[in-house]
Each structure stands twice: as C-alpha cells, then as structure tokens.
Amino acid sequence: MSRDVAIPATTPAAAGTPPTTRPRSPHGRRQARAGWVFTAPALLLVLLFVGLPVVMAVWVSVSGWRGRGSPFASGVPFVGLDNYRTLLAGGGLATQDLGTALRNNSWYVVLVVPLQTVVALLLAVAVNRRTLRGRGFFRTAFYFPSVTSSVAIVVVFLFLFSASGAVNQVIGVLGIDGPNWFADPRGVLHVLLGGLGGGEAPGALAEHGFIGISWWEWLAGPSVAMSALIMLAVFTTSGTFMLLFLAGLQNISAEVEEAALVDGASSFQRLRYVTVPMLRPVLFTVLTLGLVGTWQVFDQIYAGTQGGPAKTTITPAYLSYTSSFVDQRWGQGAAIAFILFAIIVVLTLVQRAVLRGDRT
C-alpha cells in the first residue's frame, strides 16, 4: 500500500525535472496532480478492500460483536482487550487452542522455510547450467506444482499418504512399516525420543507451559500428519522460489563465475562464496515471502485435515476462521488474526536485521 502512495511523489522526479525547481514549477505541479489522478482508482480500491476491512477487523477484535447485523451498530459493546486476554492469558480452551495452533505453525515454519529455500536454490542452480540438456523441460517441471491448484495437490497427497497409499507401499519395500500419516497425531520429536527410550515427559517440562500448553507439548515437534503437510508445502512452493533464484542467477555475469573457476574454486566453493552472496537480495525476498506465506497457511488445512488429527494441524489462520464462522466468536477470530499479524511483522523485522547484520 505504501508503495502505491509513493508513486505520485516520485513521478515528477522520474520525469527528469531538476529537484530544486520541481515543487514550484507549474509543470511539476500538474504532473503531481496527474499522478494522483492516475493512481486514484487503484488507491481507492486498496483503501476500500484492504484499508477499510482492516479498520473493521480492529474494531471487531475489541468488540463483543456476535455476527448479527453491522459490527458498527449501536448495540455492539466495546470490550477493550478482553478478546486478547481470553486468548493469551485466559487459560481456557481458547488459550489452549491458540497455543496449539502457534506450536503447530511454528514447527511448520521452522521446517518449511529453510527446506524450501535450499531446495529452490539447488533447483535453480541445477537448471541454470548451460550444459544441462532439456533445461526448458526441467524448469517447467519444477515450476509445475506452483501453478497447480493447491487444493488439487492436497487431495493427491491425501491419497499418496493414506494408510495403504503409494508412500507407504514404497517405504514398505524397504521394510519400514509406514505410519498412517494423516491420522497420526504423535509429535515427530516425541516419537524419536520414544525410540531412544525417553518417551516420558520430564516433570519440569510437563508442569510449566506457555499459552495454555506445556513445554513438553511445545517440544513435541510437528505431528506425523503435519510432516506430510510440510512435505507438501516444500513440494509446491520450491518451484516458485526457484524461479526467483533463477532470475537472480541470470543477473550474475558469467565473468564472475569464470574468475572463480580460474582461481581454482571447487563447485561447492563457487556456490557458497560466489553465488549465494550475490543472491543476497533474492534470498531476502524468498525468506520473507516464505515466512509470511507459511505463517498464513490455511488452504491445505481447510481442504485437507480440518485441523485434525487431535488438533495437530490447526494453525492460527484456520483457528481464526473456525472461531468466527463456525463458533460465532468474531471478536476472538479477529484478535487471533492480529496476533498472527504481530508475529509475522516481528519475525520479518528480526529476519531483516539478521540478514543485514550478517553483511561483511
């Protein structure tokens, strides 16, 4: 939105008028006005369909609106931060659900973002090779999941990962008895710990907690069902980000690569010390988009698991939807959305600071 607002201000400068005379010249003034006129329709649409709903949602999140009539009607009470308090410190089911959703989504983000970034980068490097035959084919193939409807992919995955599905058949050949993926609520880390003989919760972790669920639950890892969704996300989004990396790679001139080659750098060294540093702006974009996208995961949950098994795939976005549309608790639904918004903003800022501080 801020970018749209900025356009009219920069348009005159872009036209080449000297900056010192720009504000006073009638020409510049006319241009500024023209800029506003041209952007006005887009601006209005953004304000109407983004700005206004956000304002309404802010009000709903601090009101006791129950979903009948206008939230701005006179009878709707202002409840202050009650909805937020119920969610974050109420200790009841609402708090537990939010804690569970944040736990699930955290693991999803922690696993999906690095995996999809690495996979996308490797795919991009692979299909960027001049010596690779059929580059066009591979680029299309890897990009294909991104242009397919995510709901269609979810349905295919439900079949692939069913108890007697293709995935279990394949790992069955290797002698592994596959889990019943989408029905298995066990946390992966708990399963691994159980395998090592430490399946019981230590008292300190089980007794203390954060947002309604114990630390032991936080450390459960993604459930087996969530793991399948994580694979799905990596599969579908890697292609999109591969395209971004590919665009970045094609901006790196062949001379740089040759220079590194002449200096005797191995292919891994060229990737690590030449390619990746030069891709830093793209990397930032990919990580930011990945972070935002993964925190907002909704369609796979809605179409695939509906939050099950045992609530291990509910996410804040899905919880916000069910609180509002199913349980008619619109205030809480809106509050969850703003909590999610705050998390995304904070994490994006942190990530920006880290990537910038990393610069050598």
Add this chain to the structure above:
Amino acid sequence: MVLHHSPARRRTRAAVIAAATTLGLLLAGCGGSGFDDTGGAASPDGGSGAKELQVLIGSSGQAETTAVTQAAQAWGTSAGTEVSVTAASDLNQQLSQGFASSQPPDVFYVGSDVVASYAANGSLAAYGADLPGSDDFYPNLRSAFTVDGTFYCAPKDFSTLALIVDEKAWTAAGLTDADVPTTWDQLATVAGRLTSGDRTGLVTSSEYQRLGAFMAEAGGSLVTDGKATADSAQNVEALRYVKSLLSAGSMKFAADVGAGDGTEALGTGKAAMTIEGNWAVGGIASSYPDLQYRVLELPAGPAGKGTLSFTNCWGIAADSKAQDQAEALVASLTSTDQQLAFTEAFGVMPSVASAADGFRQQFPAQAAFLAGADYAKTVPNEAGVSDVVKDLNAQLEGLAAGDPAEILGSTQTNLEAALKG
C-alpha cells in the same frame, strides 16, 4: 531542503485528506445501504405474498436438493409465494454472511450444535412452540433445539446410531440370530469372533458422536440438567469398556484401518460391524451396493439401552421480512405426509412420531434406527460445548493409549468453563 519540499508536502497532505474524505463518504454510503437497513425488520409480516422466500439448505446430495425444492415450490404455488431453494456449499459460512449483512435467507438448516450460538446472537426466530402440531416432534429432538427453555425451531428429521453388521462376515464366523448382542459382554464376544485377518470385529470413528453412545448406555452424559458431568463414573466406565475392546484388538478406529468412517470400513471389508446413523444406508447403497447388511439396536449397557440422536432444524431468521410465510412453509415441510415423502426421496427419518408407522412400513430393515428414538440422548447443544466436544474428539483419537479418567477430567474442566461463559 525542508522549505523546498513543503509545498509539495502540503499538497500531498491535501490529497491524503481528500482521499480520506472520499473513503469516509464511501463508508457512510455502505452504512446507509447495507448495515443499518432496519426498515424492513420493523415490519416482519410482509404478508402480501409478493416477497420471495429464500431457503438455504445444507444438502446431502442431488436427491435431497430436488425433493426439498419440489416440496417448497409446491407449497409456494398453493400459497402464492415465490420460493427459491439454494444448496449451500458451506452452510455455516453462508449463514454467517447473511446474519452479518442483516439479509439472511428466510429459512435454512440449523444443526443442533450451532443452534445455541445463533440463538445467543439473536439471529434465530423462536417459533417452535407456535407451530401447529409441535407436540408431535419426538421430545429428545425438541430438547435439541431448546435453548434456555425456549423451543427455537422445528426438527427437520433425525437419525440415531445403531449397529450395522456385515451379514456375510456374520455367517462366516458361525454366528446365528441367537448371537445378536444385547449386552456389552456379548458385544465383546461377538466382536472377538468376527475379528480375523484384515477384518476387525467393530470399527467406528473415534469421535464422541459415536463413542458417546456407550456413555449413554452406561447412563452418563456430558451435560446433565445444565451441569457438566463429563467425568462421571458412568462415562469413565463407558470409555474403559471401549478401551478394553481396543486393547483386545476386536475394535479399531476407522482412521487406524485407513477408512474415512465406519461405513467405508464396513464396505471395504475392513470391519464386520460398525456404529453409524441411518445416513449409512444411502452411503452403502451408492458406494457398496453388493454389501449385505442388517441393522441392529445397540446392545444395552449397565444402565440399559442407549444411543445418540442427530438432527437439524428448519431455522427461520429473526431478520426475515416474511416470518409468517416462513412459518407456514416450515409447517408444510414438517407435516407427516411431507416428511414421509422426504423419507421416500432420500431416506431420512421423520421427526414426528405420527410418521413412525409409515417409516417402518417403507423401511422395515431400518426399524432399529427408529427404535432408538425412544431412548436416544442428543449431543448437548449449549453454546461453547461444540468446542469442548471437538477437543474431546481430539483426545479420543488417543484413547487406545490414553487414560479414560484423565481424558474426561480435562473435558470436565473445559466443559465447566464453557457452561459458565
């Protein structure tokens, strides 16, 4: 620098103010046309017959949509009112949109799990008691749509849970009519004998909406007289019994045998028995037409017979501008004859006792479902309970390895909080 830029800035500010004003006008415009449109609500009795009635249904399929549309239009023709029936793709969401815009459909399906939250925000008209012949509805169905003593809406139809048995598996295991289980012990024995190879004796979904039948048979329920009784000794006993079947291997949850629900498990031969409602009959007919099955009443538990019933009602919007017509339509749709016509069209069980004989004649094989109507309990409908049940369901998935008392204990805590709020 600042001086140089200030005129431009001022202009920018002016433009922002202009945009904000425009937005404000737009806002006011929206308010005028949509949100505050209370002119119609003040006179609910349109009465003239010019108004078109909107009916929104959560249909089970084409058969139901066609039957409801035909019945509603037949009524519309005789009453001189236009009626349009729409099958919702997501009923709750579409209803929410209607309520928020103050222009909801006039008549719509309401599940017993959401009736309390719609009643709480004032979206539902409480017309149940005004309906002629409202005494004819089964008492447990009336209670499903009674919130704080007010009978809100007319039950559309219902179903109870019963035991559905694969006849071939039954005979193959050497069982006869004499072995039909009437007690928990007999059920355990029969389930054990029916378990062989890939086939499990009893397979059902792990949710409260199935296992709750065992609680009813033990004499327990989640809510008794408005108080939370989830951790009662009866409920614990019921879950202990289910857990014992799970441990014995004669019972499994549908998800654990790779089936979506009990019907699928039965149809694909992964189960010899399942606990389902009468919707399973339609499912079997369309997906597993070769399956030979019979429907039995659920065996009695320590407290006698018990089952759960599920039902929807015909909700009428409080904001509807044609409430009298809507009520007349519902009266026609819930009449004994019309319900029997629906039964014929898509197999549902009539919600009125006067249609029971007709149903038994049409579907003698389904008599067990109807028998349950006399002792069935409904899923508690208090606001907030559906969330607690969802949480309970999440825990029940782990019943095989879990502790029944612990599961019910946390449910009790949640339920107490929900009933207080």
